[in-house]
Every structure is written in C-alpha cells, then in structure tokens.
Amino acid sequence: DAGVTQSPTHLIKTRGQQVTLRCSPKSGHDTVSWYQQALGQGPQFIFQYYEEEERQRGNFPDRFSGHQFPNYSSELNVNALLLGDSALYLCASSIGASGYNEQFFGPGTRLTVL
Amino acid sequence: AQKVTQAQTEISVVEKEDVTLDCVYETRDTTYYLFWYKQPPSGELVFLIRRNSFDEQNEISGRYSWNFQKSTSSFNFTITASQVVDSAVYFCALSEDHGSGNTGKLIFGQGTTLQVKP
Numbered sequence: 552d553a554g555v556t557q558s559p560t561h562l563i564k565t566r567g568q569q570v571t572l573r574c575s576p577k578s579g580h581d582t583v584s585w586y587q588q589a590l591g592q593g594p595q596f597i598f599q600y601y602e603e604e605e606r607q608r609g610n611f612p613d614r615f616s617g618h619q620f621p622n623y624s625s626e627l628n629v630n631a632l633l634l635g636d637s638a639l640y641l642c643a644s645s646i647g648a649s650g651y652n653e654q655f656f657g658p659g660t661r662l663t664v665l
Numbered sequence: 666a667q668k669v670t671q672a673q674t675e676i677s678v679v680e681k682e683d684v685t686l687d688c689v690y691e692t693r694d695t696t697y698y699l700f701w702y703k704q705p706p707s708g709e710l711v712f713l714i715r716r717n718s719f720d721e722q723n724e725i726s727g728r729y730s731w732n733f734q735k736s737t738s739s740f741n742f743t744i745t746a747s748q749v750v751d752s753a754v755y756f757c758a759l760s761e762d763h764g765s766g767n768t769g770k771l772i773f774g775q776g777t778t779l780q781v782k783p
Contacts, residue, residue, distance in 0.1 A: 661708075
C-alpha cells in the first residue's frame with residue numbers, strides 16, 4: 552500500500568519564477584493538506600483540499616494556489632518566488648476533512664530559491 | 666488564538682535515560698485534538714498519537730507514554746529507556762473541531778530536537 556508521494560524531491564528556482572509541486576495521497580484518502588516548513592521551524596498550514604475545493608487557507612498570500620484533481624491528487628503552485636519561500640513543502644492526506652482524522656505525511660519537496 | 670508551545674528546543678540524553686518532551690497548547694474550543702509527530706532526518710512526519718479533549722487518560726505504548734492534563738493545557742511525551750533510534754525532531758500539534766466547518770488544520774509547535782547518544 553503506497554503512502555503519500557510527492558514530486559519532485561528537490562527543486563532549485565530563482566526569484567520571480569513559478570513552481571508546481573505535486574502530491575498523490577495515500578490509497579483511499581480523499582483530502583489533501585499542504586504545509587510549509589522553514590528550516591528549524593514547525594510546519595505551517597497553507598491550505599486543504601477536499602472534494603476538489605479549497606476548504607480552508609492559512610496565512611499565506613495569493614501567490615500560493617492549489618488544485619485537487621478527481622483522482623484526489625493535488626498540486627501546489629507558487630508564483631513570483633521570493634527567497635523566503637525556500638522551505639520543505641509537505642503534503643498530508645487523510646480520509647475526510649475532520650480535525651480528528653490522522654494525517655499521513657509525504658517525504659516533502661525541498662524548494663530552494665536563489 | 667490557537668497556539669502550541671514546545672519550550673525545549675534541543676535535548677541531549679545518553680542511551681537508556683528517560684526523557685520528557687513538553688507541550689503546552691492554547692485554544693478557546695472545547696473540542697480539540699492533540700497529536701505528536703516524529704520527524705527523522707529523512708523529513709517525513711510520522712504519526713505517534715492522537716488524543717481528543719474529552720479523554721484525559723494517559724496512554725502508554727511500549728517505551729512511549731503521554732500525559733494529557735487539561736488543567737494545565739499540557740500534553741507531554743515521555744520516552745523511557747531512550748535509544749539512539751529515537752533521535753529525531755518531535756512535534757506536538759493541535760487541531761480544533763468547529764463542527765461542519767472543520768477542516769483538520771494542524772497547528773504545530775516549533776519542535777524539540779532529541780539527540781540520544783550511545
């Protein structure tokens with residue numbers, strides 16, 4: 552049973568560029584959440600997708616956008632990259648969008664902005 | 666406002682010592698959930714435990730135990746007879762339940778880096 556997968560593993564971009572990160576949820580899961588983890592910090596919630604809709608958003612600018620596909624996979628897009636966007640981006644999946652549900656995390660995508 | 670505080674940034678112990686990781690949370694909700702996750706160097710967060718706000722029973726799983734006290738808003742994690750493989754960053758997290766509008770957003774603490782030396 553495959554867990555949560557993310558691609559790519561690492562990515563290097565320059566300021567002003569755009570990036571797309573991808574996530575495939577664990578089998579049977581229908582909800583995907585995205586988190587940003589800066590070095591030495593705890594993960595920060597970006598947004599969550601359920602039934603192909605953004606259900607809640609954290610304190611992130613509109614440069615961060617996402618999408619969920621009918622097969623429940625998801626993309627995170629970041630436009631006009633800033634140096635401060637350098638971080639580990641984690642995807643988590645769960646069954647349903649309840650606060651009770653255990654979220655399973657992927658290995659993350661390490662984004663470096665130069 | 667919701668907040669999770671892990672005051673211990675780094676802890677270093679020698680193998681076989683017991684170690685307790687502290688977690689203090691803030692929330693105005695009466696229904697909420699508390700979690701502990703482990704993050705090894707590979708980066709993937711590994712779920713350890715979930716507790717809901719109505720269940721204050723302590724829990725033990727092998728060498729791991731958790732102490733939940735609503736009176737002090739704390740959810741501490743103890744590793745007994747630590748091992749080198751326990752070395753990792755440990756995160757405490759909070760999720761609130763807003764009924765139909767709930768989305769399962771996790772609010773994480775800053776994490777505690779545990780180093781277990783042989």
